[in-house]
Amino acid sequence: xxxxxxxxxxxxxxxxxxxxxxxxxxxxxxxxxxxxxxxxxxxxxxxxxxxxxxxxxxxxxxxxxxxxxxxxxxxxxxxxxxxxxxxxxxxxxxxxxxxxxxxxxxxxxxxxxxxxxxxxxxxxxxxxxxxxxxxxxxxxxxxxxxxxxxxxxxxxxxxxxxxxxxxxxxxxxxxxxxxxxxxxxxxxxxxxxxxxxxxxxxxxxxxxxxxxxxxxxxxxxxxxxxxxxxxxxxxxxxxxxxxxxxxxxxxxxxxxxxxxxxxxxxxxxxxxxxxxxxxxxxxxxxxxxxxxxxxxxxxxxxxxxxxxxxxxxxxxxxxxxxxxxxxxxxxxxxxxxxxxxxxxxxxxxxxxxxxxxxxxxxxxxxxxxxxxxxxxxxxxxxxxxxxxxxxxxxxxxxxxxxxxxxxxxxxxxxxxxxxxxxxxxxxxxxxxxxxxxxxxxxxxx
Amino acid sequence: xxxxxxxxxxxxxxxxxxxxxxxxxxxxxxxxxxxxxxxxxxxxxxxxxxxxxxxxxxxxxxxxxxxxxxxxxxxxxxxxxxxxxxxxxxxxxxxxxxxxxxxxxxxxxxxxxxxxxxxxxxxxxxxxxxxxxxxxxxxxxxxxxxxxxxxxxxxxxxxxxxxxxxxxxxxxxxxxxxxxxxxxxxxxxxxxxxxxxxxxxxxxxxxxxxxxxxxxxxxxxxxxxxxxxxxxxxxxxxxxxxxxxxxxxxxxxxxxxxxxxxxxxxxxxxxxxxxxxxxxxxxxxxxxxxxxxxxxxxxxxxxxxxxxxxxxxxxxxxxxxxxxxxxxxxxxxxxxxxxxxxxxxxxxxxxxxxxxxxxxxxxxxxxxxxxxxxxxxxxxxxxxxxxxxxxxxxxxxxxxxxxxxxxxxxxxxxxxxxxxxxxxxxxxxxxxxxxxxxxxxxxxxxxxxxxxxxxxxxxxxxxxxxxxxxxxxxxxxxxx
Numbered sequence: 001x002x003x004x005x006x007x008x009x010x011x012x013x014x015x016x017x018x019x020x021x022x023x024x025x026x027x028x029x030x031x032x033x034x035x036x037x038x039x040x041x042x043x044x045x046x047x048x049x050x051x052x053x054x055x056x057x058x059x060x061x062x063x064x065x066x067x068x069x070x071x072x073x074x075x076x077x078x079x080x081x082x083x084x085x086x087x088x089x090x091x092x093x094x095x096x097x098x099x100x101x102x103x104x105x106x107x108x109x110x111x112x113x114x115x116x117x118x119x120x121x122x123x124x125x126x127x128x129x130x131x132x133x134x135x136x137x138x139x140x141x142x143x144x145x146x147x148x149x150x151x152x153x154x155x156x157x158x159x160x161x162x163x164x165x166x167x168x169x170x171x172x173x174x175x176x177x178x179x180x181x182x183x184x185x186x187x188x189x190x191x192x193x194x195x196x197x198x199x200x201x202x203x204x205x206x207x208x209x210x211x212x213x214x215x216x217x218x219x220x221x222x223x224x225x226x227x228x229x230x231x232x233x234x235x236x237x238x239x240x241x242x243x244x245x246x247x248x249x250x251x252x253x254x255x256x257x258x259x260x261x262x263x264x265x266x267x268x269x270x271x272x273x274x275x276x277x278x279x280x281x282x283x284x285x286x287x288x289x290x291x292x293x294x295x296x297x298x299x300x301x302x303x304x305x306x307x308x309x310x311x312x313x314x315x316x317x318x319x320x321x322x323x324x325x326x327x328x329x330x331x332x333x334x335x336x337x338x339x340x341x342x343x344x345x346x347x348x349x350x351x352x353x354x355x356x357x358x359x360x361x362x363x364x365x366x367x368x369x370x371x372x373x374x375x376x377x378x379x380x381x382x383x384x385x386x387x388x389x390x391x392x393x394x395x396x397x398x399x400x401x402x403x404x405x406x407x408x409x410x411x412x413x414x415x416x417x418x419x420x421x422x423x424x425x426x427x428x429x430x431x432x433x434x435x436x437x438x439x440x441x442x443x444x445x
Numbered sequence: 446x447x448x449x450x451x452x453x454x455x456x457x458x459x460x461x462x463x464x465x466x467x468x469x470x471x472x473x474x475x476x477x478x479x480x481x482x483x484x485x486x487x488x489x490x491x492x493x494x495x496x497x498x499x500x501x502x503x504x505x506x507x508x509x510x511x512x513x514x515x516x517x518x519x520x521x522x523x524x525x526x527x528x529x530x531x532x533x534x535x536x537x538x539x540x541x542x543x544x545x546x547x548x549x550x551x552x553x554x555x556x557x558x559x560x561x562x563x564x565x566x567x568x569x570x571x572x573x574x575x576x577x578x579x580x581x582x583x584x585x586x587x588x589x590x591x592x593x594x595x596x597x598x599x600x601x602x603x604x605x606x607x608x609x610x611x612x613x614x615x616x617x618x619x620x621x622x623x624x625x626x627x628x629x630x631x632x633x634x635x636x637x638x639x640x641x642x643x644x645x646x647x648x649x650x651x652x653x654x655x656x657x658x659x660x661x662x663x664x665x666x667x668x669x670x671x672x673x674x675x676x677x678x679x680x681x682x683x684x685x686x687x688x689x690x691x692x693x694x695x696x697x698x699x700x701x702x703x704x705x706x707x708x709x710x711x712x713x714x715x716x717x718x719x720x721x722x723x724x725x726x727x728x729x730x731x732x733x734x735x736x737x738x739x740x741x742x743x744x745x746x747x748x749x750x751x752x753x754x755x756x757x758x759x760x761x762x763x764x765x766x767x768x769x770x771x772x773x774x775x776x777x778x779x780x781x782x783x784x785x786x787x788x789x790x791x792x793x794x795x796x797x798x799x800x801x802x803x804x805x806x807x808x809x810x811x812x813x814x815x816x817x818x819x820x821x822x823x824x825x826x827x828x829x830x831x832x833x834x835x836x837x838x839x840x841x842x843x844x845x846x847x848x849x850x851x852x853x854x855x856x857x858x859x860x861x862x863x864x865x866x867x868x869x870x871x872x873x874x875x876x877x878x879x880x881x882x883x884x885x886x887x888x889x890x891x892x893x894x895x896x897x898x899x900x901x902x903x904x905x906x907x908x909x910x911x912x913x914x915x916x917x918x919x920x921x922x923x924x925x
Contacts, residue, residue: 049532050511071494075516367925422901
């Protein structure tokens, strides 16, 4: 593992840049790095195998009420780094002096130091692919393994310094019947065990059996639904799209504005919080501010707090709660309820068991209304018994109905879902969510 | 940033490290993006990112392995070569398909995107000043609670070398911009924007007079929305402007025609397709007036280029001709795997990802109808402009879109403005309800820098040049 070498590269880059600052300047640095192998599979065979070694450093230069950012590659080669960083800083020093003032800049502060190193045991590609081939013999599997080391760091010229590194992997996959019905599977963590991979695949293969039954085609209408944690995860993802942002609220762009203003409420069983004890992402944000371990957002159906970053706080006279600049969740948790796993089908009675949702978007953002599709592993239930897989349906429903008037039960168990996004680089974070039963969930197409 | 690495200097290292491979190639990707934003007359963001790295591809016994790094030193390149070879050997344990070096034909040449004025004219302070002025004008309106403007200026260079003599280079200058005003009156909040315009162009994209003119229109229209009725909920005719129709084409024609989706590569993430191999040459996607092309040669579109990232020369091809499905959107690898016709569209988001099938420029060829023809032929309908919401299923059938701004049309005349216009339908019935394709006067270039797919995930720029079109008897509805 090259964690020590990357940490050294970051340290040397910081020293070089801080020693070249001019009078009145201060500098904030954020580092993202990774060494990742991706094995992309189709028909349980390798479509593309790639390995990426990359690092990037973002320089945020302050000069009075002026600020500018410059992102550059950071590598394990100090000579390359030195050349790139000196040029980047010189560019930034020139640019920042050409810009008008930004009235809402917060000066940098020293928020202390921290160091987190999460070591694990990662799968090797050869044994992994052999196990997948053996276990899925004759089955149709698509998906990808992502495995490797992730690095995040922050430092500023006032002496602040944070380092975070983690070994982790995820195998995000789906299995298909001959009639193109599918179930989703996932095996993720930091300590890989082949036996756990095999258990995950076996569970998915068993779940696939029911998908082979005759398809049920439902008419649009309102149905009672169970949203499994993985389905709720899609809705939770949309909450990160300005619904919990203090800045969005002030800009007239917050879908949960009516909840914040007390004009609407969620069911009193609903408590939503940011919980860094999940250990999925660093607690420090891009300015090195360390968040509370647990930040209540919605308590017993009432909005308690929105995410407020230092920039939003400065602009609107609010108090920062150490949110990131995007003011979205990094470790979202919805607390569980009382519904036992074995009672889920009985609670549905006649309705839908939704394992996954797909392609959600706001359909009336100001009113908290969302649309999206059913996807993997969605079943029609009659009198507490599984009938068969459904033909995909489009839903269009408000968050106030889903978490409010329509909510009938939350499960007494939760599942942790690791973030599997890999746009430009691996994302960190995740969510811990229960399942929930919602009555009168509206489907339109 | 100064260009220091020269790909040719690494040729001896590549030849030595990849000795014994069937074929090897290296793709260097270097990109500088400036993101500048102003809000309510104030300077808000000035961020520049410089990204530079290489992807090494090594083919061993017909399997390709990939190794990527942004350490552009002999050691870094050698490590990337070793990883590429390791991954090629790993693929041999259970590979989906065996290729041969013909999937990376020799390509030599240079491409530079067109522009009128060089991007160097856009100094940081000047750009920020224009954005501030624009938002100050919008924010001066008493109903406007948030006015914003951003611009993303991107310069990309791709260089490529291979063991079979490929040596090409492509340079792209792109600008994406948007203006937006959110206004509030009582309990009503509405937003109107430019709709994210992205093109290959130069400094001419940010003329101050044009920005101010667009700002005036945006403020005028957001005021109309504050007092407008909701869009009615009923089946009616619908005219879609290019700033909405481009995304309709993207989601319900572009994605389902991607051969890697049809082959199942994307099933776990972006999705599959309702289109099957048997549909090419026979599926009636729309009426005779529907002609859809892959056109990498239209100057100004986001994805105009000379070669795709596999080095295959890019040419204009019909995907749908006179309403019949002809070709898929698949690069040379997908064409070999499927036996279907395709286009030169294998592209990677950057140096750190392998190339996969991407849309490029997917256009509707202009038809013969004028805007006046479309309106006059509408007894009961709505004209929708500027996308604000989009969603479609993983087979690309059932979709729902929402727009910022609508006009009711009654008895062949435009009536009042309506807010929250939305519609939903399914792909093939929808395109077969197409009754008019606008002429060249209605034809506009749009596109997006944010098309996402792939595992690992990749975002890419796509272009869509589209005329205004009319559809009949569509399910239209308003707000909550």
